[in-house]
Amino acid sequence: MTRRDERIRVAVVGTGGIATSSHLPAVQAHGDRVELVAAVDVDPSRVARFCELAGITAGYTDLDEMLAARQPDLVHVCTPPAEHVGQIEAVLSAGSWAWVEKPPCRTLAEFDRITAAEQASGAYASVVFQHRFGSAARHTAALLAAGELGRPLLAQCTTAWYRPPAYFAVPWRGSWASEGGGPTMGHGIHQMDLLLTLLGPWEEVTAIAGRLDRDVETEDVSLALVRFTNGALASITNSILSPREESYLRIDLSDATVELTHLYGYRNSHWTYTAAPGVADDRQRRWRLPEPDLPSSHTAQFSLLLAAMLAGVRPPASGASARRTLELVTALYQSALTGRSVRRAELVPQNPFYHALHGDTAGWAPARSTA
Numbered sequence: 137m138t139r140r141d142e143r144i145r146v147a148v149v150g151t152g153g154i155a156t157s158s159h160l161p162a163v164q165a166h167g168d169r170v171e172l173v174a175a176v177d178v179d180p181s182r183v184a185r186f187c188e189l190a191g192i193t194a195g196y197t198d199l200d201e202m203l204a205a206r207q208p209d210l211v212h213v214c215t216p217p218a219e220h221v222g223q224i225e226a227v228l229s230a231g232s233w234a235w236v237e238k239p240p241c242r243t244l245a246e247f248d249r250i251t252a253a254e255q256a257s258g259a260y261a262s263v264v265f266q267h268r269f270g271s272a273a274r275h276t277a278a279l280l281a282a283g284e285l286g287r288p289l290l291a292q293c294t295t296a297w298y299r300p301p302a303y304f305a306v307p308w309r310g311s312w313a314s315e316g317g318g319p320t321m322g323h324g325i326h327q328m329d330l331l332l333t334l335l336g337p338w339e340e341v342t343a344i345a346g347r348l349d350r351d352v353e354t355e356d357v358s359l360a361l362v363r364f365t366n367g368a369l370a371s372i373t374n375s376i377l378s379p380r381e382e383s384y385l386r387i388d389l390s391d392a393t394v395e396l397t398h399l400y401g402y403r404n405s406h407w408t409y410t411a412a413p414g415v416a417d418d419r420q421r422r423w424r425l426p427e428p429d430l431p432s433s434h435t436a437q438f439s440l441l442l443a444a445m446l447a448g449v450r451p452p453a454s455g456a457s458a459r460r461t462l463e464l465v466t467a468l469y470q471s472a473l474t475g476r477s478v479r480r481a482e483l484v485p486q487n488p489f490y491h492a493l494h495g496d497t498a499g500w501a502p503a504r505s506t507a
């Protein structure tokens with residue numbers, strides 16, 4: 137591992153939109169601690185464009201070749217979901233850490249392969265769950281943990297986005313084999329991860345899902361009811377059919393309502409706290425959002441990942457902390473496709489949904505709604 141007086145050597149695999157729009161700015165924002173040493177993409181012209189934009193010359197079309205030649209400390213994995221598990225295993229086997237875009241993989245079985253690769257190598261794989269790391273979310277999590285807002289009772293978690301039919305012209309989108317799932321897996325996972333960060337472990341999920349309008353194998357909407365270990369109840373909506381896009385989170389507690397309204401990222405101003413009648417003013421003052429205002433972003437999470445690397449400790453959004461979100465996603469699909477409630481304890485290797493989110497290799501083909 138890099139010494140504290142050296143910059144961390146970073147590489148990027150998959151040089152498409154998310155690498156350019158989010159990962160490269162995160163690296164550049166930490167230029168005093170990070171050196172971008174290589175990029176990998178199966179498309180030579182795409183990796184060449186990325187290298188030109190990033191100001192580097194080491195472009196590769198083969199991950200193993202890059203790992204051997206450049207020996208990075210950290211690899212940003214920005215490829216389609218079906219590629220993740222094998223690439224993460226290769227990165228960890230080479231002794232590098234991985235930072236992987238959501239979803240980290242397609243199934244719990246694949247996630248447990250990543251865990252085994254961590255244990256064999258001593259390196260770690262962290263997931264991009266950046267909504268945990270804005271200043272407002274961290275402040276809210278601390279208030280909840282301290283009981284400052286009272287007992288959690290009821291929550292709403294909405295990812296209402298819009299993706300036109302042309303969005304699915306990209307071959308790997310909308311397929312169980314290549315993407316793993318639909319908006320529940322690929323879009324709503326961010327807001328659901330934030331919900332779990334604030335409310336803690338869940339116990340039971342009851343869900344429905346449908347393919348109402350898009351020509352895909354997977355769902356294009358899902359709805360779920362969740363029972364949490366602390367007794368709170370939550371509703372979850374995931375959609376890519378919503379022309380007025382919104383990401384919304386509301387938690388009603390015995391002493392306050394917390395609300396977050398944003399789209400793809402938030403600042404402090406997107407959060408509000410409403411006190412229950414009778415809550416003292418001096419207590420409400422402790423709820424005030426902190427300064428500075430750190431937006432939810434790849435850059436915010438990257439800073440904590442680098443700190444963990446320098447300390448040689450497990451980074452945030454990895455291991456069991458990341459697996460719990462994929463568990464919720466898995467249970468939601470299982471409930472929607474079987475028509476019954478699913479408890480967390482059921483998510484074991486003997487369960488077919490542990491191995492595929494549609495539960496079998498034949499896939500899911502519900503009748504299109506004609507309403």
